[in-house]
Amino acid sequence: MSKKNNTDKITIFALGGVGEIGKNMYVVQYANDIVVVDAGLKFPEEDMLGIDIVIPDISYLTENRDKVRGILVTHGHEDHIGGLPYVLKHLNVPIYGTKLTLGLIESKLKEANLLGETKRILIDADSVVPMGSIQASFFRTNHSIPDSVGVCLETPEGTVVHTGDFKFDHTPVNGQYADLHRMAEIGKKGVIALLSDSTNAERPGFTPSESNVGKNLEDIFRKAQQRVVVATFASNIHRVQQVIDAAIATNRKLTVIGRSMVNVVTIASELGYLHIPDGMLIEPEEVNKMAADRVVILSTGSQGEPMSALTRMARNTHRKIDILPGDTVIIAATPIPGNEKFVGRTVDELFRLGAHVIYGGSITGVHVSGHGSQEELKLMMNLIKPKYFIPIHGEYRMLRQHALLGEQVGIEKENIFIVDIGETIEIQGGAARKAGKVPSGNVLIDGLGVGDVGNIVLRDRKLLSQDGILVVVVTLSKQDGTILSGPDIISRGFVYVRESEGLLDEANRIVTNTLHKLMNENVNEWASLKTNVKDALGRFLYEQTRRRPMILPIIMEV
């Protein structure tokens, strides 16, 4: 650790992850050293039409690229690593992660052709990493993916702790407890600021242990008289291990389907995070040759994603596996907000095929959350005992509820900061304050385009999606302004033409009359012609249909 300079300060801000669920990216700067924690992606909001994914605006980091010492990655979930392929293209800095986390990142970087040029540094919970004047160390946490850690950043101005995503699982599947002792030790030495996961801040009590799920899975497997299909998040290796264990206990073989499930199971097995006995795995093609009560199918699709393996099976369009009447399907997940309808539809389709469907998450005991509930959040705050508290990783209401919990455990109300994306907290001489904003926001990715879709394009997509478009084509004579051809009206997404001929004929007359009137008045600038056609036609269509399609007049002169 370098010596303290009286004018130096800690600056903390989020480039993503506050006021939203997703694209987690937090920055801690001391003097000329910047440490980034995570670089996630977010799935688009419902008003971001046509957008594939959303990543943080990292212009603050690219403008200060010489100061960025590296990206510490807390765990391997998409909302923490999914932005890396985009971020690393513009900011080639070292990445630090535990074994499984790096394994998952490397598979991503390989796809993006970035593996060779990216420096990847393996850490474990005992690593200490000097990053200029900041010294990073780690502590083990429990989460719905193994090998997750919290981060402890010691600076001359004090220690900043970032929890990563966490719960306290007192009976963890892999025997690796959250490191209460190290957290206690960190707390005892003194922490100036804590950034802590707010996902379940609205939920009272304790989140149940992942190992509860295993017992229930085994019960269900035992009762099932035919094949069992289990859909869960691929990255939930503990869950996957419990599926394997339940399969072993009930003398069933296992097959794995869905791209991300195959990918994660492969990586996790290779790295020693999954224990699959020899001869346990069978190919999907072999399923139909086996006795139905000797097979478990582990699948993607727990969110009802349209192209996933489970959705295909539910629709009877999976190439290799059909659901048969009497099969048991377990959806071991709860729908992420926004996905309820997709999951519901998948359940409906599975029921229609005659399957027994076990769904609904915690009610049926086949899913538990990976995030700590209120009592666990309080436990974390009481262990770390920070002077300042910044709730992160959550929508505003979750941050707010977390702040209230902070007050309950005795953190001073004025020492709790709920921040927006880009809003900075500066700590100097032991005192923290809000100190302006750095550039920040959403970068929208649509196909290969990164950031080329902005508000105007989205607004147009919204308009088009509501009432469609009418293109009005007219050719005018350059000499005398008479109509040489058209108006032709082409409609897409407005009305079904064959059933609305009368309406479109009338629309045609409106355009013709408008143009004739303007000619008679000697109005002949294009802009004026277009605006008048647009207004007259828009008014007419709204009166007739109460709809406002986009109108695109194309007036040509020859």
Added chain:
Amino acid sequence: MSKKNNTDKITIFALGGVGEIGKNMYVVQYANDIVVVDAGLKFPEEDMLGIDIVIPDISYLTENRDKVRGILVTHGHEDHIGGLPYVLKHLNVPIYGTKLTLGLIESKLKEANLLGETKRILIDADSVVPMGSIQASFFRTNHSIPDSVGVCLETPEGTVVHTGDFKFDHTPVNGQYADLHRMAEIGKKGVIALLSDSTNAERPGFTPSESNVGKNLEDIFRKAQQRVVVATFASNIHRVQQVIDAAIATNRKLTVIGRSMVNVVTIASELGYLHIPDGMLIEPEEVNKMAADRVVILSTGSQGEPMSALTRMARNTHRKIDILPGDTVIIAATPIPGNEKFVGRTVDELFRLGAHVIYGGSITGVHVSGHGSQEELKLMMNLIKPKYFIPIHGEYRMLRQHALLGEQVGIEKENIFIVDIGETIEIQGGAARKAGKVPSGNVLIDGLGVGDVGNIVLRDRKLLSQDGILVVVVTLSKQDGTILSGPDIISRGFVYVRESEGLLDEANRIVTNTLHKLMNENVNEWASLKTNVKDALGRFLYEQTRRRPMILPIIMEV
């Protein structure tokens, strides 16, 4: 009741409400007499872009209009009455409903200019209505709107019971218990078929009493040191009464905002379903003049609807009422699936304004469901004791769970029919069977258009919403096919033009080259030119952007 003819039979089917939540409409026919139960609307699914509402296809009824004896309406919710203005335009038949139900219907018909021509017949729970060979009677139920009834249809072939929406509330707010005795009596006389509400068939146990909410509201009102805002469904008159009662108990005045809330409170007060002491109501304009702890604001917007009063207040755009730091806002509802994000956003915005926000439904005790849970569904089946059971009012998985409950209480598995929309059950000689389909489906309403938006238009809207549209305009010479003007490429919802000039310039070259090539090959039919331009441009854009905008080539000849 007319005499039985051996060839006559009962036919039962749903025109809406099975396999979906919404647009409830059920049909029971005996010989030449058709009785319709309810005529609801549904809100559009997320893939029905730009659609306002969805109603049932009633072509079976209009084709058999001389047989339709009337529409029995079980209660005044939109998913049971919202289709009436459209249905009655094509099918002028009498409507039967209880006082509040008719009151709400009449307000709808007035807006649609249908009040004069519609025969409305007031019934109560004791009414007996002959409808040709079918005799209708009713039984009182509990639901989240007063004056709800179930329907009992006696035919020469046996009695069919339709529960309407129901729960069993043993401590109802208005003292009106579900009529257990009449249900028992009906059951004892013998019922051939039961159609019963499946909404909460997935939920174990009993739904709590509405009166639980009242106590919690009063507690919250008492602790609130400033104004209290309560948002709930306008039609939940019991809830509204409890808000009024809690306001009285805590010495607060009440103001009502939001169009549907004002409308329903007015109708319900006039008809005697709401008891508001004189001097209790104040105008919204008076709120700011009152001491903050003397006011309750009753508002719409419990679903986070974008234009609702609560949403406007949360965004600080309500004309009359601002939320002040320290105000208490109660959202006394749970989000309908699909609305979670809207409600979440409203809560976020209210928190940002400094309000105490109480939300989350049953966890905080400010909302209970209006539909019975599994034990209540079993109670209903045990009271009515039907030979055949048809679960209605629910998505497929709910119907399925309800069917399983039916088996549990001893209804023969082969006597339980889960039906699709339009699928008929015929009962003759005491035996029921599935017997084909009648025309049925969704009629989409977009603005003033009823049914003029079909799959092609929706598919276009979907395409447009994802990647926008490119219009390519070229004028060719009639003589020699040379390009006289263009190609001009106009893009909407594809890319932001100023940032993508290079791409569009290149697109332009592609179109020009394609046309030149075709000219040289003497290809000059429009269809061919268009297809070639579309394909070449589409291929190029997909390679460059991985997007597939709609491409509309407009080729003019002069």
